Amino acid sequence: AQSVTQPDIHITVSEGASLELRCNYSYGATPYLFWYVQSPGQGLQLLLKYFSGDTLVQGIKGFEAEFKRSQSSFNLRKPSVHWSDAAEYFCAVGFFGNEKLTFGTGTRLTIIP
């Protein structure tokens, strides 16, 4: 069965600093990969997704992620974080023909001034 690992439970970065959130998956087939953000008390918002093609994916709010098949990773990056980026971030994996997603346990991002 597929699994998703987000090894960092909590990350704290300074406003304006760069960010990288890690995501590793375990799955035999070519996955669909997603990053979602959950702001406090709200539902999830899709940041970006990878289905095929260019392995560097651009998303909303200045985020990007790179699919590295050799490392089974799909890390989320942002060159300069803003205080409003403080939230919980979820990586998710799906596969062709089945839209059900497997989610990681999430990474909580705290931004300090």
Next chain:
Amino acid sequence: SQTIHQWPATLVQPVGSPLSLECTVEGTSNPNLYWYRQAAGRGLQLLFYSVGIGQISSEVPQNLSASRPQDRQFILSSKKLLLSDSGFYLCAWTGGDRKKLFFGSGTQLSVL
């Protein structure tokens, strides 16, 4: 445009009481609908999904049930809540391409 409505936003219920959470989708037809739960300190867990009216699949055995009385309505229920039912419940749907999952705003359920 498509929207998803989920209510209530927060709910506090005593142990043993019933539960009914409702989710409706607008602006689309024949969506796949999902109920997820996020328990404290854990990731999202798929509870139920539905591909059509009256068609419900349960992913994990639990104290909850789901129903889909109309194409764009998905209801999560329980006859008697347990303490372990506390959590953040998210309704979701997939669009025409069945590849993107869109979530509602969630319901924070506290069972006391």
